[in-house]
Amino acid sequence: MGIKIDVDKCIGCSLCVKACPFPGAVEVVDKKARFTDKCTVCGACIEACPVKVLSREGVEQATAVDVTQYKGVWVFGETHEGKLANVAMELISEGRKLADQLGEELCAVLIGKNVEGLAKDCYAYGADKVYLIEGDVFEKYQTETFTKAYTNLINEYKPSICIFGASTQGRDLAPRIAVRVGTGLTADCTGLAIDPETKLLMQTRPAFGGNIMATILCPNHRPQMATVRPKVMKKAEPDYNRQGELIRFDAGVTEADLAVNIKEVVKQVLKTVNLEEADIIVSGGRGLGKPEGFKLIEEFAQLLGGAVGASRATVDAGWIPQYHQVGQTGKTVAPKLYIACGISGAIQHLAGMQTSDMIIAINKDPDAPIFEVATYGIVGDLYEVIPALMKEIKKIQES
């Protein structure tokens, strides 16, 4: 099993080598491409070949389905403390576009206790239908009850696309559903589009710590599932005059399905806003010089009504709890404004914040990599720059 090549037609152009994410997996020898045992059969070369001599060998798919039987774009209506999550509103808005391109219905799926009142929010953001699965057993989210409910709904109504926020809850739930249903799931997408020819969902996402982008397809299985990064898709202007159809569904989930017991929920007392929901984040890095430097970062964040972020170096040094870490092994954020103070901009940090709308960087070192992605760069001592910024911002806020 591997990549098949029609060697006679190969022109030795090496575009496959350039497209390949795995060094040494394919090489051009004597003007012909040749695959080595480093090849993982990811298929990135197949599209890249200009003379179309590459294909996947011997793929006999287990659970391929008749895709024409599946219609409808579904969005998981994640809820928190009685409200529809922001990411759900973003995805209903984005789902509307996908549904329109496909000429199919957009449906939101609400699972919980006393969540019927949120249906109107789903319609307002663009849903045609809401599937409602209610019960005491759904009062608190847990994997098995929600997986069983959603899977039974899928088997009953056969959607072609199911999207979820790539939140803590979404990334716990979606993979479980995907394996149970026997379909493909793409994680943490930053782009969704419908291929005009094949009508397939093209799911684009970062990999390798954000260093490459991959577009993924799920051609032979349904539903096509994806989790989508929060704060990337835009929320539509809600129209509360919109109406839709409510469909109640008995998913057959009972207390016997509760697989874990949530004994306690401990909220961290935060002086500033939740990092992943924040529109503005002020982050501190090793350039602060000492843990006390975070006091200034906190003040700045509070002035702007934002959250406090941190680089991995400061977390590893114990200057601030891991909760605040932004970066590949911390949190990925995409706020409207990200201010990086004393952060050099190592690749794993950039992976966590480089899609922010506006980035301001403050660093003493003019060659710091953070300046490569900053909208506005300030070369200077943050202990001088930040107070000056705060002074000018206060002036505007008070005027």
Add this chain to the structure above:
Amino acid sequence: MDIIVCVKQVPDTTEVKIDPKTNTLMREGVPSIVNPFDANAVELALQLRERYGGKVTVISMGPPQAMEALRECIAMGCDEAVLLSDRAFGGADTWATSYTLATAIAKIGKYDMILCGKQAIDGDTAQVGPGVAEHLGLPQVTYIRSAELQGDKAVVERVVDDGHEVIEVSLPFVATVTKDVSLEPRLPSMKGTMKAYKANIPVWGAADIDADPKRIGLNGSATQVRRVFSPQRKGKGEILKGDIEEIAKTVAAKLREATLI
């Protein structure tokens, strides 16, 4: 208690550099490491073994060179290791990968807990842990940073957006492990390194674990890569010039313009 830890050998994506001329990833010469979150999982397993006794087995699906990653885990203190390696496993997406691991774990048979790292730093999907749990029909708890035994149950702390949950779950179960100060992976000991060097680590192929050929590798993968490309690097912005007060006024004005303040 017997614990199985799933680990993956990954390129150290924190060490990759971007070629400034072509703006693409320079992947040659990037060192291979044990996926950092998997190292946290190994550390948790070893701490639990210290408290409760038992055995820690590490398992990995990968090419032959992944053997190195397993030896590193033995050097840290794991008791046994198994490498799942077969051309037929190649091209697997997370569904097929979790199926393969689950099938091998079922063959090992005896376990109280299965630990995985939260996500691999190359694939970044965080899907294999829950996939293994589903294939084995076991409860899952994601993003845990600690675990305690209480009879035939475990009590774990699960890290969520604004704090944590304390969750009680019956054995056996699958958990994915997140980074935490208490889970800094220990350095290999001299004794561990000698043991790792001499360890006889079995390699299992598809036939050894009785895997359904339609559910492994490419055959078992519902998702396919259509295209791989370099991300648009955010256009370099401007370095603001002038004295600090002027710069501060400029920035404040820009923020006002963008209705951020």
